[in-house]
Amino acid sequence: MRSVLLVAAAAAAKQPPLWPLPQNYSCSTQKLTVIPSPAFFRVDAGNDVLAAAAKRYIPLAFPHGWGAPGVGLPALSVVVDDGVGATERAARRPRRADDAGALYPALGDDESYKLRITATSATLKARTVWGALRGLETFSQLVAYNFDTATYQVVACTIQDAPRYPHRGLMVDSGRHFLPVATLLHVVDALPFAKLNVLHWHLTDTQSFPVETPSRPSLWRGSFSKRERYSVEDVKRVVERARLRGVRVVPEFDTPGHAESWCSGYPGVCPSPTCKTPLDVSKAETFAVLDDVLGDAAKLFPDAFVHLGGDEVDTSCWASTPSIQQWLRAVLRARNWTTADAYSYFVSTAAKIARSHQKRPIQWAEVFDEFGATLDKSTIVHVWKLSTNITEVVENGYDCLVNVGYVADSWYLDNLDVTWAQAYASDPRATVPPHLQTKVLGGHGEMWGETVDGSDFDATVWPRLAAIGERLWSSVDDVDAAWPRLEAFRCLLLERGVGAAPLNNSMARAAPVGPGACTQRRRRI
Amino acid sequence: MRSVLLVAAAAAAKQPPLWPLPQNYSCSTQKLTVIPSPAFFRVDAGNDVLAAAAKRYIPLAFPHGWGAPGVGLPALSVVVDDGVGATERAARRPRRADDAGALYPALGDDESYKLRITATSATLKARTVWGALRGLETFSQLVAYNFDTATYQVVACTIQDAPRYPHRGLMVDSGRHFLPVATLLHVVDALPFAKLNVLHWHLTDTQSFPVETPSRPSLWRGSFSKRERYSVEDVKRVVERARLRGVRVVPEFDTPGHAESWCSGYPGVCPSPTCKTPLDVSKAETFAVLDDVLGDAAKLFPDAFVHLGGDEVDTSCWASTPSIQQWLRAVLRARNWTTADAYSYFVSTAAKIARSHQKRPIQWAEVFDEFGATLDKSTIVHVWKLSTNITEVVENGYDCLVNVGYVADSWYLDNLDVTWAQAYASDPRATVPPHLQTKVLGGHGEMWGETVDGSDFDATVWPRLAAIGERLWSSVDDVDAAWPRLEAFRCLLLERGVGAAPLNNSMARAAPVGPGACTQRRRRI
Incomplete structure (x- = not known):
């Protein structure tokens, strides 16, 4: 076990403390002081999504108040530029918008961003507001509070990032247990921490129609x-909370x-x-x-x-x-x-x-199993059984979502014996021919609600959902290298009020086995 | 079992849907429409505690938005009158206040209140702001949203209420697991729902000094x-959050x-x-x-x-x-x-x-077991072992806090086999001679943290802490009558984002055993 620990520590040393890991990064060990302020995130004030995010990320990046006075980086400039000229843009309508012109995220929206932090400036560039949200999350995870100096620090980094899959979600089941609006808002708040962008809301089932x-x-x-x-108003609140976080809500x-x-x-x-x-x-x-x-x-x-x-x-x-x-x-x-x-x-x-x-x-996927190629081609096939031949699905021209563990374990989070490492080892397109892999849009952690309500939701879902999140966003797959980062991410989730269970549970959502750190390894400083 | 259910239902029918139950109440079955608005709670704007509460209780009383337009009660008037003339009051300093003059709750502060809701007006009267806070909580629990009509309703009631014990608390242990500030703020938010007024913060232990x-x-x-x-700032945030809710924070x-x-x-x-x-x-x-x-x-x-x-x-x-x-x-x-x-x-x-x-x-209590009557009389003895003779403690002149189950089970919430009904059956002063009962200040749910961190805190503590809360506030002790009210209170906790576990768990904090209502009884309407 000691050698595994050392190997993991060595691999982790090369990776910045981010979850999920960005596609490309170059970070020095140089620590820079950041000076928090209510106006730290400088965004285009005319955009309601960005304006809300600039406010929301202040306590997420700076959770211990304003710290001691000092000198350092005073701002992160956030620039959204879709590369389209002003005239052309004025002529375009937003791709998806309600009557009031509010922007909604959609499948395939560009979520890429570039983050550059140097000793003299910090800049976040994205082509859409959704990319900017992902970059803000990355920045917030790079900031660390130094309790001894009462200052916030970041490391100098250049990051270029974009998701591997466009559809990265969690299914919640309000048919088997009612999930109060408070629980749903809490879930929606947490999804972007792991760069997830879809809440699949299984609204009804045999047991209830809420x-x-x-x-x-x-x-x-x-x-x-x-x-x-x-109520309709309740649903609107959930959808609006999600919209502001770049999370799509797909009802079922x-x-x-x-x-x-x-x-x-x-x-x-x-x-x-x-x-x-x-x-x-x-x-x-x-x-x-x-x-x-x-x-x-x-x-x-x-x-x-x-x-x-x-x-x-x-x-x-x-x-x-x-x-x-x-x-x-x-x-x-x-x-x-x-x-x-x-x-x-x-x-x-x-x-x-x-x-x-x-x-x-x-x-x-039963609809494909039944129809085969006669199924309307616009249908998205949601594959959940090993018996469905996913290669056949995509070869027949269907987009699909996958939670099946073709190569490792499934993403059924109500299966309590699926560990984070097993979930991490799965990849929706692992068995799909390379030229058809874009037909696999992504996947979900599937949270069937038979034994899940507001009392055990977080601990059942997290941190395994985070493992799924990295799988869907990043291009890494090394469990040993991921381990210390995921442990740190679990600490972050707890700090943000998300009740993520310990990583090394024998069964998901089990209590900590004894006194210890959020990483479960007692560390003396 | 059927007869128990029927008896419980009959007893519950006479009790308003409140947890804890008020000392005196007279409620009709007449349902009155309430018209929510941001200014619904009319308080003295000069008092920061009341002003914050008036804002906080809007979403607690009206969680589903403003509802359909209609006619009904437009306000609750909140009046705090300590019965002291203006001249005398001007000459007095607040009993406990920081340098800026902020009011803090103290042991023995008057928490009584009178709430009167008629078809034409609703009034809450208290002698202190803390009493007003307790009354606001009661009012918020009396309001029910009618999904079919999209309106809020209350029943006409006259309530006179005051706590049985002045000290009603929860101990949390941040020595065995670190409890993030987010967790502590969440805990502090929830305590007043059960009219608890003390957070005993066991800050340090052998395992950590955070x-x-x-x-x-x-x-x-x-x-x-x-x-x-x-950090010092973190602690200040917890203390301030608690102060605004009439919750004392006692560090250990x-x-x-x-x-x-x-x-x-x-x-x-x-x-x-x-x-x-x-x-x-x-x-x-x-x-x-x-x-x-x-x-x-x-x-x-x-x-x-x-x-x-x-x-x-x-x-x-x-x-x-x-x-x-x-x-x-x-x-x-x-x-x-x-x-x-x-x-x-x-x-x-x-x-x-x-x-x-x-x-x-x-x-x-070891200090009493050791010193006996030579212990300084100002010391409060915190009794946690059956071997301590509590009668001897109070006879020797000591105030005490009690979590020992002299007559039923203990209030150690980390003992997972203590059911809510067993906790409910305990009473700190049950074995103390009547003339000395006021020496028993109250008690705590004791949440030792060996297996408790942010991932399982709520489900370990709630709903058993609510049972303790009613025991310390109310003068009722009928488990059957309490049961449906506590089930409803569990639903309320879930709706307010508090992860209270099911009532009928074999062990505390266990998951729901299968699909079902928050009351665990499938109800068709």
Whole structure:
């Protein structure tokens, strides 16, 4: 163990204390004093995202107050320049914006940045505000407080950085346990610390339907209780908090399986009171409700994607419900269908409805396993089973998201025996031919909520999600070199109020085994 | 089980949805609409504590935004009147205040309040700002958001309330694991939700000395790492956050045992490099360092109390260290002492030093077990062992704090097998003769930190600390009646971002066992 420690320490010595590691960096050992002030981050005041970030990153970079007076770097200049001339820019509309012109992040937005810190100046350049946010996070991690001198220090560095994957996310499940808005805001705050940019919000499941859908106001009768609900205003708060952090929020309404909770408000969309799911494929009402739900979602969630679920559909209720049997017999006869085709009909109709609301559908990989190459090419295939042949998915032209451990362990964070090192060893495109690798958009830590609520969310998710974050952003894969940096990042998460569990747990979210440092190695100074 | 549920539900129906339950209340079932606004809480603008509370309680009472327009109660008038005439008040200094005149809470401050909510007006009256804070918390818990109508509602109530015990606290241990400032601020935010008013901050222990002591700047070399430290500014932030919430912060510097971390900075105060603790009783340097530490603490912590520890002192290092042996032989001969007297000498000297800094000492009950009635009468005895005879303590004139389960289980929150119901069944003064019960000031949930850091703090502490909170505030003791109220309070804690664990865990801080409501009972509406 001693030799492993020494090797890790040597590798770490060459890497700056950043998580995730930038693509290119050159850092000296020269420590520079930084003089904090409320106006430290000099940004374009006309941009609301940057203005909010400049304020937010003051306590993140300078968590111990203003420190002792001194001489040093007084500012970080943040410059966003998309390389487009002013005239041309004026003629363009923002790529994705709400009615008030607010900028939203979108898949593929340029998140690159350049950070240059010298003894005389510090400059951050990016082509978009989202790149600037990533650079601000990097800068905040480079700043260290020296308790002995009561000053903040950075090392002189030149960093050029950009993500490996454009889609880097966390799925949260508010169907199995209600996750209060406070928890969601806290999650959204933490994602950018690991340069994650997507919150995939699995809103509903068999156990509960917590969210308000104004056109179908009875649906949230399927909530666990009258207080365990999200109003439209609640959702807006989460989306706005995410937007300001460059985090996309992709809602999921999982159908036709995982949807028993829909029956509370609209019993008509379910096969029968005793056999409730999958939703009734035979009724127009089912698709009318889904259309309304996705229409409401399209208004609430500015993201270009919507997740339609489609997983784990057991069609036995369809087979056993007389009215559906009758419909099935009729259409099967008329169109030469099998029951499996009825499933395909459901999920393809759902996808059409999504597209009619100008949303690109994501569906769990069963839809590909079922349709193969006949699936609409705009669909994003969310691969979660080892049995799905990912190479086949991308060869057939589909973009995909991957959480499967083809080469190591999966990114299912509710699997408590997956260690951070195992998650770190996975790579979504590891088994995909080089010329098709860009079809793999990225992946998620998947936080299924059966045993997760606000009481254990952080410790279940972190620090393993950070390991996933580095995998998706950086081009390094050395677990030994990552280890001390991740330990330090865990300390940072704790300092920022994120309850990341110890790294060396036998099982995720287990308590620390005894007294010790945040790195779990007692260090005497 | 069904009959228990029914009984509990019946009892709960008579109680308003408040935790802890007020001493006196009369609530109708009439629901009144409340119209939220940023100026809803009308307070005396000249008082910084109340002004901050009026702002803070807006999102706590109205967490789902401003709701739909409507007609209803537009304000809660908050009146603080100490019954003293203006002339007399002008002549008085605040009881405890810093140089800038800021008010601090103190033991015995009047926390009573009267809350009256009718169809036409809502008024909160208190004799101190602290009472007003308690009443604001009560009001915020009475407000419920109706998702269906998008309006806030309260029931018409008349409440007269005051605490049973003046000292209601939580001990946190930043010696075994560093608790970041973010964690401490979060803890301080949550204490008033359960009407707790003391944070007992066990700052140092054998494993680490994380806090800055400006007169003895080498002491925090005993921190776990260079980043796991509290600067003076950090401590000030915690104290100020607490002050604004009516929470006293009582620091503890535990000596002469539990103090090995002191040796890192000042090896001279420890017997020897191989036998480090208890601190060296024979050296003037030991008491000079302690004097400086307590002097620094007196400047940082405005509270009238300081905790000196004094527990679990194994004097074998004194017996085995030649220089201490020599000193012991000399003083034992001169004063007819035993080695136990040397322990008494240490802790009584510590108490004298505390008093010289105008602080009243709290010490763990070993000091009483050792001194008996010769202990200085100003000392507060902190009883933590069943072997301490609490009746004897109070009969001898000492005030005390109690976490021992004389009649049920203890309030050691790191004992994971203590359920909320067992904690609830304990009462600090249960075994004390009626005429001496006021000598029992109250008690704490004791959160020893061996397996607790920022990753599992909330789930370890809550909801059991809430059970302790009601015990210390209210005059009820019916577990069945408390149960549904505590379940609802757990939901509230989660909604406010506090990670309270499920109530019916087999062990504290265990994860939810499966999908379900925050109350763990699946409720269809």
